Amino acid sequence: MTDEHALLEQLGVEIDPELLSLALTHRSWAYEHGAAPHNERLEFLGDSILGQAITIELFRRHPEATEGQLAKRRAGVVSTIALAEVARTIGLGQHIRLGKGEAASGGADKASILADTMEAVFGAAFLSAGHSASAALVLRLVGPLLDDPGRTGAALDPKTALQEAAAAQGRGAPAYEVAASGPDHARTFVATVRIDGAAVAEGTGTSKKVAEMAAALAAHRQLVAEG
Structure with missing residues (x-):
C-alpha cells in the first residue's frame, strides 16, 4: 500500500x-x-x-x-x-x-x-x-x-489564549524570540516562546506573525495538558 x-x-x-x-x-x-x-x-x-x-x-x-x-x-x-x-x-x-x-x-x-x-x-x-x-x-x-x-x-488568537493560560497558572507573561533563515523571497521564521525564562514551544511560518502564533498554540496546548 x-x-x-x-x-x-x-x-x-x-x-x-x-x-x-x-x-x-x-x-x-x-x-x-x-x-x-x-x-x-x-x-x-x-x-x-x-x-x-x-x-x-x-x-x-x-x-x-x-x-x-x-x-x-x-x-x-x-x-x-x-x-x-x-x-x-x-x-x-x-x-x-x-x-x-x-x-x-x-x-x-x-x-x-x-x-x-x-x-x-x-x-x-x-x-x-x-x-x-x-x-x-x-x-x-x-x-x-x-x-x-x-x-x-x-x-x-493563540497569543492571547496562551497569556491567559499562563496567568491562570500563576506564571509569567510569555516572551517570544524569532529567528529567520533562507533567501528574501522564501524566508522561514522560527519562533520560540518562553515562560518564566524557560523555552516551552517552537513554531515555524513564512512570517514572524505566523511563527509566533504557531509557537503560542503549541505552548497553549502544552499548558492545558499540564493542567
Missing part, C-alpha cells in the same frame, strides 16, 4: 489518485520539476468548500448567534493555525511533495503549507466525490474545533 493509499483510507473519501497527488504537490516541488502542475488551484477551490461547510454548520448550530459572533467563530476554525492543527492530526505533512530547499527547512510542518494543502485536499475531494462528500470530510476533520470553543478561541 502506498502512502497516498494509506492517506485515502484515513480520509475515508474516494479521491481520484491523480487529483490527490496534485493536491499534495507544493509549488516548490513543481518548480524543481519543469514547472509541473501544483496544488494552488485546488487550494483556491478547497477554501470555498471549507468556508461554505463551516458557515452552514455554524448557522445551524447557533440559531441565536449574531452575524458578528458567527463570523468570529468561523474565522477561528478556518484560520491557518487551526487548519495546520487539523492537518497534523492526520499526518498530512509526511505526504506533501516539497522541493529540496523547502523540505530541508522544515516545510512539512509549516503552518501555511499544511493549511494550504489541507484546503487543496478538500478541493480534490469535491471534484472527485461531490459536494456532500467533501462537506462531510470538512466537518469530520474540523468538527472537533467546532465542538470545543476553547480550542477555537486558541486557534483564533
Whole structure:
C-alpha cells in the first residue's frame, strides 16, 4: 500500500489518485520539476468548500448567534493555525511533495503549507466525490474545533489564549524570540516562546506573525495538558 493509499483510507473519501497527488504537490516541488502542475488551484477551490461547510454548520448550530459572533467563530476554525492543527492530526505533512530547499527547512510542518494543502485536499475531494462528500470530510476533520470553543478561541488568537493560560497558572507573561533563515523571497521564521525564562514551544511560518502564533498554540496546548 502506498502512502497516498494509506492517506485515502484515513480520509475515508474516494479521491481520484491523480487529483490527490496534485493536491499534495507544493509549488516548490513543481518548480524543481519543469514547472509541473501544483496544488494552488485546488487550494483556491478547497477554501470555498471549507468556508461554505463551516458557515452552514455554524448557522445551524447557533440559531441565536449574531452575524458578528458567527463570523468570529468561523474565522477561528478556518484560520491557518487551526487548519495546520487539523492537518497534523492526520499526518498530512509526511505526504506533501516539497522541493529540496523547502523540505530541508522544515516545510512539512509549516503552518501555511499544511493549511494550504489541507484546503487543496478538500478541493480534490469535491471534484472527485461531490459536494456532500467533501462537506462531510470538512466537518469530520474540523468538527472537533467546532465542538470545543476553547480550542477555537486558541486557534483564533493563540497569543492571547496562551497569556491567559499562563496567568491562570500563576506564571509569567510569555516572551517570544524569532529567528529567520533562507533567501528574501522564501524566508522561514522560527519562533520560540518562553515562560518564566524557560523555552516551552517552537513554531515555524513564512512570517514572524505566523511563527509566533504557531509557537503560542503549541505552548497553549502544552499548558492545558499540564493542567
